[in-house]
């Protein structure tokens with residue numbers, strides 16, 4: 001075989017491989033490894049994105065550690081899909097045959113399968129153009145947390161200008177976007193967080209900040225029209241003390257556990273109690289779509305809201321980024337850069 005042919009074959013080998021974080025079994029974040037794998041091929045309705053940044057969400061934690069619903073969707077004993085990471089910001093490398101709105105070279109953000117990698121596939125419907133003035137990191141922080149906060153306030157909480165909104169768990173990924181979006185939608189915001197995040201949450205525009213380590217927020221003597229329960233730290237019975245008679249509670253999450261049921265016990269207890277108390281309680285799973293991403297992009301570009309990034313990790317340290325999120329007290333978002 002001539003040297004030229006050998007060199008070409010080696011080059012093709014290099015092109016066919018990419019770095020990606022994979023987990024062949026469920027467990028603590030250190031089950032994840034950086035490997036050389038084959039790049040994914042976009043299906044007809046997908047785009048292949050060269051990833052510049054991703055971020056870390058509790059959903060990634062549940063997928064890696066083996067939360068009940070994650071196992072039901074991705075293999076009971078072992079993950080069928082070993083890749084990890086959901087939020088994505090990057091540049092379109094190739095498009096599937098049925099893609100009409102995006103082209104190679106476009107900068108996009110949204111969600112992808114296996115975003116903790118050099119290349120990942122996204123449905124065309126789950127990414128939107130990234131404004132040029134918005135960094136890849138700021139864009140990658142927003143898709144899941146920002147869309148969740150937006151849909152909780154607008155679609156499930158039906159927030160109106162002038163209403164009083166209480167956000168329990170205001171300093172994390174969802175909470176930091178929720179505080180800013182609630183203010184942008186004209187609400188008066190009471191935000192609950194721990195001592196070290198009081199200044200951060202106030203800087204995001206909260207009208208009143210309650211430090212849950214020194215004060216019981218359910219006994220502040222003020223009633224709210226809408227409560228976003230991001231932290232899931234209190235029973236519905238306790239939350240009743242800060243609600244108007246017609247208030248809605250939107251349950252977003254609950255305490256994160258290593259294995260098994262995750263926030264389900266809290267969600268179940270709250271929904272059961274809502275029937276007994278005849279309280280409007282809504283639970284939802286956020287849908288990531290182009291319109292909401294574009295709306296968030298416009299607010300981020302205009303500076304109406306901002307992504308709060310606590311720490312940034314390179315791709316090979318994505319397991320450490322996930323372990324940090326698993327501690328449950330990240331202020332804002334953790335970003336992974338590629």
Ligand SMILES: NC(=O)c1ccc[n+]([C@@H]2O[C@H](COP(=O)([O-])OP(=O)(O)OC[C@H]3O[C@@H](n4cnc5c(N)ncnc54)[C@H](OP(=O)(O)O)[C@@H]3O)[C@@H](O)[C@H]2O)c1
Pocket residue numbers: 057058059144145148168169170171172173174175192193194195197212230231233251252253254255256263284285286325328329330331332333
């Ligand atoms: N329904 C959906 O579609 C959906 C979508 C996204 C996320 N979620 C869920 O929403 C929850 C939050 O997600 P996230 O991305 O915001 O997580 P995150 O970034 O890890 O934030 C969690 C925050 O909870 C706060 N916290 C912890 N204990 C608290 C307590 N006792 N009282 C008040 N706040 C407390 C922490 O702030 P301090 O350090 O200040 O305590 C931390 O910043 C998770 O359960 C997640 O699974 C649901």
